[in-house]
Amino acid sequence: MNSSQTGAEPVRHGVDWSRALALHSAERASFSLNNPNSAALAQRAARHMLFGVPLHWMTDWSTPFPLSVAQASGAQVVDVDAHVYADFCLGDTGAMFGHAPRPVAEALARQSELGYTAMMPSEDAVWVAEELTRRFGLPVWQFALSASDANRFMLRWLRAATGRSKILVFNGCYHGTVDDVFVDLVDGQARQRDSLLGQVSDLTATTVVVEFNDLEALEAALSSGEVACVLAEPVMTNIGMVLPQDGYWAAAQEIIERHGSLLVLDETHTISSGPGGYTMQHGLRPDALVLGKPVGGGVPCAVYGFSLSLATRIEQAKRAAPPGHSGVGTTLTANMLSMAAMRANLGQVMTDEAYERMFALAEQLAQGLVEAIARHRLPWCVTRVGARTEFQFSTVAPINGSAAELILDSQLEHIIHLYLLNRGMLITPFHNMMLVCPDTEPHDIVRFLQIFDACLAQLCGT
Structure with missing residues (x-):
């Protein structure tokens, strides 16, 4: 399944689709209400930037309008409305080892x-x-x-x-x-x-x-x-x-x-x-x-x-x-x-010690994702490469690009991403990838998994 689907089906990738659409509507309304400063910046940006953003793909996030960042340090991002996020996106690897490392x-x-x-x-x-x-x-x-x-x-x-x-x-x-x-x-x-x-x-x-x-x-x-x-x-x-x-x-x-x-x-x-x-x-x-x-x-x-x-x-x-x-x-x-x-x-x-810490954190994250997916009986899998982890809408990981494309579902991704973001968790806007860095704390992962589990409960009615 991919983003061309209309959403008319009752079940999609194991998810109750009517519940998913209702959740999406509620999460968009919540984001709009809670981010007035980002909304104001988006209005200003629309007058002087193509698509209202510095680069057009910044509109690919799950948000109704762009979320503007105020600062980023370690494994945290703070937006212009002073919301603090545990960052599992890390600039889609640009900040793989944390934001603004002190050295x-x-x-x-x-x-x-x-x-x-x-x-x-x-x-x-x-x-x-x-x-x-x-x-x-x-x-x-x-x-x-x-x-x-x-x-x-x-x-x-x-x-x-x-x-x-x-x-x-x-x-x-x-x-x-x-x-x-x-x-x-x-x-x-x-x-x-x-x-x-x-x-x-x-x-x-x-x-x-x-x-x-x-x-x-x-x-x-x-x-x-x-x-x-x-x-x-x-x-x-x-x-x-x-x-x-x-x-x-x-x-x-x-x-x-x-x-x-x-x-x-x-x-x-x-x-x-x-x-x-x-x-x-x-x-x-x-x-x-x-x-x-x-x-x-x-x-x-x-x-x-x-x-x-x-x-x-x-x-x-x-x-x-x-x-x-x-x-x-x-x-x-x-x-x-x-x-x-x-x-x-x-x-x-980028030291050996940093990688050892990142691997342990990523394993904690991956195992927690596997358990949450199993708990809600979803036909999804989890793939991990070192400090990089992803959940995919398939029972087994794809073996080539064609198979991977078939299981992409940007609409479902956006619903999950926005639910996480509204509760202080950032993951990449493209598919379902997460990174940990040396500054990520175990309690960040525990909290992430709690929110992820709650999201799946909302989607599945479990």
Whole structure:
């Protein structure tokens, strides 16, 4: 089931739908009544911003009008009406290690008096590259301002290094705003995503798409020898979490290597798996790796790394090219402010100890969700990847993007999200994903689970 449903059915994903619609109406009224300052800001914003928000997807929250933030610290957010929230969204991983971590705040304060950007390397950049090598095993690194840019730059470098124009992605993938990846499988055929605005080129000419967990499809797609790289999250996370099946990545890596393609892992979300991401936690061997939002503690920045052999090929391609702008990088790339933030975050916040705490909290959350779902006899499941947890409207977790899309239900998601938000609990506005950070407290999880259980009781009449 998906968001195109009309809501006429009596039961939807195990939920009494008439009760769900009544609950939604009541929660919208409650939000509107209790957030006058956010309402006033929304009215002002409507006059001077497209869609009334800084970025259009800020209207995708479950609220009748945007909720405006006043401050965020640790695992808490305070809105402009002084409501305090336990934050399980954490900027959809941008603040995966908490809002305004003290070491990062202190580093930014120091750097603010020493300069923001100079278009030159700094000692912090060297330290960060060395630390990334230690964590991920890849010896050569570059920087960007977002994972979208890092992925975009990576594709340019790899096409230049291999002389191949095509890339391969998985159906339902997410790699930021890189146009090349907005290709889906529709009835078994590659088709440019309808939602991609303003794109005039035919992306299907250079982007190949197959289902995740389908080794035969991967083998067939790479057999032409035209694919420069496979760009993938080790676990799909943005269409709902899709885990690799046992043995999938070992076999997939062998296929990719045999056909002379390269493997690029986007760890922006799966850094929830551990200090070296899913890559090190599960012994994967990518040729290149991208990491975005979380690496700077909330400051815009990203990193991307290469194996030594690939870095050599890239440097050769650059030196052989005519002089001029390569189309890679911006003048703000690796600015001093973001490098200081990354050094502080990697060195003092993204520690082994922090991950151990996050994993224990996430396990507490996941187990509580399982118990609540079972108590109300709902046909849902719970999926967890390190500090990232999600409940999905299916008895078993989906195995590919098509299966994940079929169980999405944005209307039901919004009802649940708004119920939680009105009681001081934030989760991501997209599907049902929750993060914990080092500042999350066990009592936050206990309270979250109590509210979640009460929401299910309202939805089911139990």
